[in-house]
Amino acid sequence: MPNVNDIHASAAGHLLIGGDLPVQRMGFGAMRLPSRTWDGPPHDPDNARAVLRRAVELGVDHIDTAAFYFYKDLAANDFIREALHPYPDNLIIATKVGPDRDRDHNWLTPADPAKLKADVHRNLRQLGREQLDLVYLRFHGEEGPGNGRFEALAELREQGLIRHLGVSNATPEQLAEAQSVAPVAAVQNKFSPVDRGADAKAMVELCERQDIAFVPFYPLGGTGAPHIEGLRRVADRHGATAAQVGLAWSLSVSPTVLAIPGTSSLAHLEENVAAAALRLDAADLAELGSA
Numbered sequence: 001m002p003n004v005n006d007i008h009a010s011a012a013g014h015l016l017i018g019g020d021l022p023v024q025r026m027g028f029g030a031m032r033l034p035s036r037t038w039d040g041p042p043h044d045p046d047n048a049r050a051v052l053r054r055a056v057e058l059g060v061d062h063i064d065t066a067a068f069y070f071y072k073d074l075a076a077n078d079f080i081r082e083a084l085h086p087y088p089d090n091l092i093i094a095t096k097v098g099p100d101r102d103r104d105h106n107w108l109t110p111a112d113p114a115k116l117k118a119d120v121h122r123n124l125r126q127l128g129r130e131q132l133d134l135v136y137l138r139f140h141g142e143e144g145p146g147n148g149r150f151e152a153l154a155e156l157r158e159q160g161l162i163r164h165l166g167v168s169n170a171t172p173e174q175l176a177e178a179q180s181v182a183p184v185a186a187v188q189n190k191f192s193p194v195d196r197g198a199d200a201k202a203m204v205e206l207c208e209r210q211d212i213a214f215v216p217f218y219p220l221g222g223t224g225a226p227h228i229e230g231l232r233r234v235a236d237r238h239g240a241t242a243a244q245v246g247l248a249w250s251l252s253v254s255p256t257v258l259a260i261p262g263t264s265s266l267a268h269l270e271e272n273v274a275a276a277a278l279r280l281d282a283a284d285l286a287e288l289g290s291a
Helices: 045-057 076-084 113-127 149-158 172-179 198-209 229-238 242-253 266-277 282-288
Strands: 014-017 021-024 062-064 092-097 132-138 162-168 186-188
Touching: 045 076, 045 266, 076 113, 092 113, 113 132, 113 149, 132 149, 132 186, 149 162, 162 172, 172 198, 229 242, 229 282, 242 266, 242 282
Parallel strands: 062 092, 092 132, 132 162, 162 186
Antiparallel strands: 014 021
16 A cells, blocks of 8 residues: 555546546545534534645545534534635635434425525535535435425536536436436445345446446445455555455446545544555456456
8 A cells, every 4th residue: 555645546547427426436434523423412513624734635536425414513614615615716626415413313204396496595505616516315215306306416516506417316216217307427325245235236337327426435444444344355455454455446336437435534534645646456346256
């Protein structure tokens, strides 16, 4: 693995979101910045802003966030604006709408079209942006893009407030339903070395066929590096960590995959970005198992 002076997100290569928005394949997820879990404890705001600045220094140009990433008065969107505004011209900020929480951290009912539009404007205000690069409509269970929900976001896209649309936690059927309304540039679903069943693999392959970016959330399973013996053996051979191998595995599955590992630690940030340069060979992939 490279030393800290050689770490750069560009080592993983790049792709085009929606055919016109270039992005490094190694990005950053902002969910962990306000707190360790939805229920706390809180993280240090100065450290959160330092992590964001360091991510950009390391070449990260894709930050994934949401207005519901907050703990009490600490919000990921606020940290992003405070740390990085005015934004670099090449910085892509993706956000999600659909779920929401109240100030007591209770999850609310799924958003209707009016609430979705209000949430887009909320993200614009919090981030200090006039346009959002990528907005996902995140689904929960059977709740999908229908009942005017994806149409509401498509209207904002037509108005120029959103550049590209995505779907999250989606089935192939829900993706197709959304595509009948407007182009879908990205899918954000759960996928990792411990979450790679037939359905997940089918969605990755579908995205690859259609030139849709696939952005796995919980790329390490959601609890840090998963305890898979093969990960440790491959990591030892490369002088890497199990988490780095897990990220490299995700990037190796398909050229359409974008990684967005999240952390509130500067050391872990550098470790994650360094995984952009890790190349797994056929023997490594065989030991880790097929996707």
